[in-house]
Amino acid sequence: MILRLSDFRFPDSIARLYPDNPDGPWVLEIGFGDGRFWAEQGTVERSVNYLGVELSGVSLLKAQRRLKASGLSNAHLTKMPAMTLLRSVVPPQSLARIVVNFPDPWPKAGHEEHRLLRRPFFGLAASRLAAGGEVWFTTDHEEYFEFGVREGRESGWFDVELTEPPPATLRTKYALKWKDLGLGAQHAKFKVHSRPVVPGLAVEGDSNDLPxxxxxxxxxxxxxxxxxxxxxxxxxxxxxxxxxxxxxxxxxxxxxxxxxxxxxxxxxxxxxxxxxxxxxxxxxxxxxxxxxxxxxxxxxxxxxxxxxxxxxxxxxxx
Ligand SMILES: C[S@@+](CC[C@H](N)C(=O)[O-])C[C@H]1O[C@@H](n2cnc3c(N)ncnc32)[C@H](O)[C@@H]1O
Missing domain, CATH: 3.30.530 (Alpha-D-Glucose-1,6-Bisphosphate; Chain A, domain 4)
Structure with missing residues (x-):
């Protein structure tokens, strides 16, 4: 189901978002594109509650069609910046996994500050992951991969394992695009070992109490x-x-x-x-x-x- 910003609570809860499966693990995918990853991975992880966040409205509609065709329930999609969702909607210590497949690499020198996988992201992600939770990062971009792994390690909240990506990761739209160009994907799992406190958005009072x-x-x-x-x-x-x-x-x-x-x-x-x-x-x-x-x-x-x-x-x- 597509959720708008105003459909959420700040923070929200698994029980309210997934009333039929409140004890299931909660996975967030950032930048799901046309939704191919979860349309496949979700069929092998049916107990998972899925939330996908994207900036592109066209992608949202494409992904919605794919998830529906795969018969996946317990899946929500939303359009907003990932950091806003993580900070304001996702409660502390609640996610089992955050998946980022082929994030925009911002390859030009001096553009690194636009990348998602920087220390502020890792701090926020660590605060929102449950014990043992993980960030899964896959990219074809060697320099971004090294950068992301370094930022994750130096954040101080994660153990990093460089490993093979799950097969569904290698069949997303961008995975196939880069494969056609002869580029291989690299994958890292960041396992959280300690978690900072990162406060959510300060939402003021009851919404009936309008300023x-x-x-x-x-x-x-x-x-x-x-x-x-x-x-x-x-x-x-x-x-x-x-x-x-x-x-x-x-x-x-x-x-x-x-x-x-x-x-x-x-x-x-x-x-x-x-x-x-x-x-x-x-x-x-x-x-x-x-x-x-x-x-x-x-x-x-x-x-x-x-x-x-x-x-x-x-x-x-x-
Ligand atoms: C290169 S595409 C990869 C799409 C998909 N994961 C795949 O592998 O085919 C990166 C996607 O991330 C989305 N994106 C970029 N920044 C984002 C952000 N801050 N929050 C949510 N999505 C974002 C873009 O709209 C784009 O669809």
Missing amino acids: HAILTLPSTFDLKDFEKTVVRHGSTTVVLLDAYRAARRDEWAILAHVEEEDLTQEALVAILPKEDGRTLVKLDRFGGVIVTSGIKAAVGAVTNLLEARGATVHTRAY
């Missing part, structure tokens, strides 16, 4: 001359991108882009007239946004913007 402010706008109020505004709070960046006016009513909405840790969200902050003549500024429910401290900061940034334009703020609840 808001109440204010009185000046009698002549307009946002026609709105300009993009950037506000930074520590590691959080809020960009107020644009302002929109509702066609029929005296309502506005501001589109905010919020970057925090490894989570990026876009949210609409609504500016709504109340019956008592005051104005409510609140996070709009549109789009299933997760209420984080960054999202609260976006409501705060809109409130501050209105205050700078002459509004009197009565309540700040964010």
Whole structure:
């Protein structure tokens, strides 16, 4: 089943995601491409609960068709950056395995920082693996292989074994592509021996408790001359991108882009007239946004913007 960011809890649990198999081992595949690996491997590991994460929406649909054709239940797919999923959705000490087959190698000098298998990944992965859990890494790219093995070893959380990949790994789309070019795949298993504590996303309160402010706008109020505004709070960046006016009513909405840790969200902050003549500024429910401290900061940034334009703020609840 395809799950959206807003379908998850933060963190989630095996029992909620796989109610028919809550005691089964949980395997995460990062960058599953067209889904060939689990469509084959899943048929020999039917007791496993599978979660696949991808950035490509087209891949998501292809993989969904393959998993369905293989008759695999207990398999979820989602579209988001892997680090966000690992940190925010996967609870500590819960995964039996993390599989990364043929990750993007970022071969150009100076581009290593874009690679997935770096020390921050290994620290986070170690924190989310259960006792004895493993990261399986396969690539055709010799330099990335050496780099990944070194980063995993030097992270200090894993024992590394260089071994043969499971057969299904050698039949993924990219495995076959590189094989046709005469390149061989290398495989490493990183077995976790100790685990750091890596906190998840700070999700604020109940989602019913939406951040808001109440204010009185000046009698002549307009946002026609709105300009993009950037506000930074520590590691959080809020960009107020644009302002929109509702066609029929005296309502506005501001589109905010919020970057925090490894989570990026876009949210609409609504500016709504109340019956008592005051104005409510609140996070709009549109789009299933997760209420984080960054999202609260976006409501705060809109409130501050209105205050700078002459509004009197009565309540700040964010
Ligand atoms: C080279 S392809 C390999 C696909 C597949 N594993 C295979 O062997 O055919 C790498 C895949 O990783 C995905 N990817 C890259 N960065 C990612 C990230 N941060 N989170 C999730 N998926 C990612 C890409 O969209 C792409 O589909």
